Amino acid sequence: MQPTSPILVTGGTGRLGRHVVARLRDAGCDVRVLSRRSQRPADGIEIVTGDLATGEGIEAAVDGAAVIVHCAGSAKGDEDKARNLVQAASQAGAPHIVYISVVGADRIPVVSRLDRAMFGYFASKLAAERVVADSGLPWTTLRATQFYDLFLLVAQQMAKLPVIPVPAGFQFQQIDEQEVASRLAELALGNPAGLVPDMGGPRVYAMADLLRAYLRATNRRRPIVSLPVPGEAARAIRAGANLAPEQAVGKRTWEDFLAERVGSNS
Ligand SMILES: NC(=O)c1ccc[n+]([C@@H]2O[C@H](COP(=O)([O-])OP(=O)(O)OC[C@H]3O[C@@H](n4cnc5c(N)ncnc54)[C@H](OP(=O)(O)O)[C@@H]3O)[C@@H](O)[C@H]2O)c1
Numbered sequence: 001m002q003p004t005s006p007i008l009v010t011g012g013t014g015r016l017g018r019h020v021v022a023r024l025r026d027a028g029c030d031v032r033v034l035s036r037r038s039q040r041p042a043d044g045i046e047i048v049t050g051d052l053a054t055g056e057g058i059e060a061a062v063d064g065a066a067v068i069v070h071c072a073g074s075a076k077g078d079e080d081k082a083r084n085l086v087q088a089a090s091q092a093g094a095p096h097i098v099y100i101s102v103v104g105a106d107r108i109p110v111v112s113r114l115d116r117a118m119f120g121y122f123a124s125k126l127a128a129e130r131v132v133a134d135s136g137l138p139w140t141t142l143r144a145t146q147f148y149d150l151f152l153l154v155a156q157q158m159a160k161l162p163v164i165p166v167p168a169g170f171q172f173q174q175i176d177e178q179e180v181a182s183r184l185a186e187l188a189l190g191n192p193a194g195l196v197p198d199m200g201g202p203r204v205y206a207m208a209d210l211l212r213a214y215l216r217a218t219n220r221r222r223p224i225v226s227l228p229v230p231g232e233a234a235r236a237i238r239a240g241a242n243l244a245p246e247q248a249v250g251k252r253t254w255e256d257f258l259a260e261r262v263g264s265n266s
Contacts, residue, residue, distance in 0.1 A: 007065065103173075148201075170238065179251065
């Protein structure tokens with residue numbers, strides 16, 4: 001069923017959200033995007049300026065929206081952004097909230113100060129999931145693994161170092177954010193489903209291998225050294241808490257992504 005009222009996409013300017021906006025437009029939906037910065041509107045896309053951290057401008061963003069795809073996020077404070085969003089949404093009506101979280105949010109313990117400094121993001125995503133689930137609004141939450149686009153940024157920064165330090169035993173199962181966007185759009189056009197199965201990329205890679213593939217694709221050579229990372233959160237990641245091997249539903253591999261984005265030597 002396609003709603004006639006606009007679908008609000010928070011974070012519709014971000015890596016993931018802009019593809020969600022495109023998918024919903026392709027499906028013929030009117031889309032509203034919330035952004036902190038004023039943007040040039042495009043065909044069928046309304047822009048509302050607001051800030052989920054302060055609450056400014058959110059009432060106008062949620063007004064009349066039957067579905068809200070909540071893709072806005074940052075390294076810290078996603079639970080506060082989610083709280084401000086669901087409060088405004090509850091006052092405006094009973095929209096279906098579709099939330100994007102991260103695989104491992106419920107399995108990576110963030111207990112010490114070190115855990116919090118390095119991996120506080122996972123605790124913040126779990127807290128935001130709970131805000132959505134306890135909101136009284138109809139909801140759907142999808143947990144995805146890390147996006148290739150984000151890891152590309154990490155690889156680009158790390159490759160500037162003469163020697164690249166890599167946390168010992170860390171593995172990742174990145175996924176193409178466009179594939180996640182398609183799934184989110186599908187969920188937004190469906191009925192509220194609660195916590196749906198995780199979405200992971202097609203392969204699990206050692207972090208060092210991901211970097212080696214990037215170095216090959218960009219014709220660089222750098223020594224990679226393994227660095228032990230202390231703490232409970234790092235231990236959980238070494239044990240694979242950030243992976244979803246049984247949900248390896250993504251199709252595009254890191255090598256495919258690199259061949260398209262940075263060259264054909266991967
Ligand atoms: N990146 C990953 O590997 C990954 C993996 C799994 C899940 N996720 C989740 O997917 C979501 C999107 O990630 P992404 O990588 O696409 O993020 P991104 O590219 O960094 O984009 C973040 C988006 O959030 C918006 N935003 C941030 N703070 C805001 C605020 N205070 N008020 C309103 N909007 C705000 C930004 O909009 P403006 O700058 O226009 O205001 C931007 O559109 C996040 O919830 C993230 O936790 C990401």
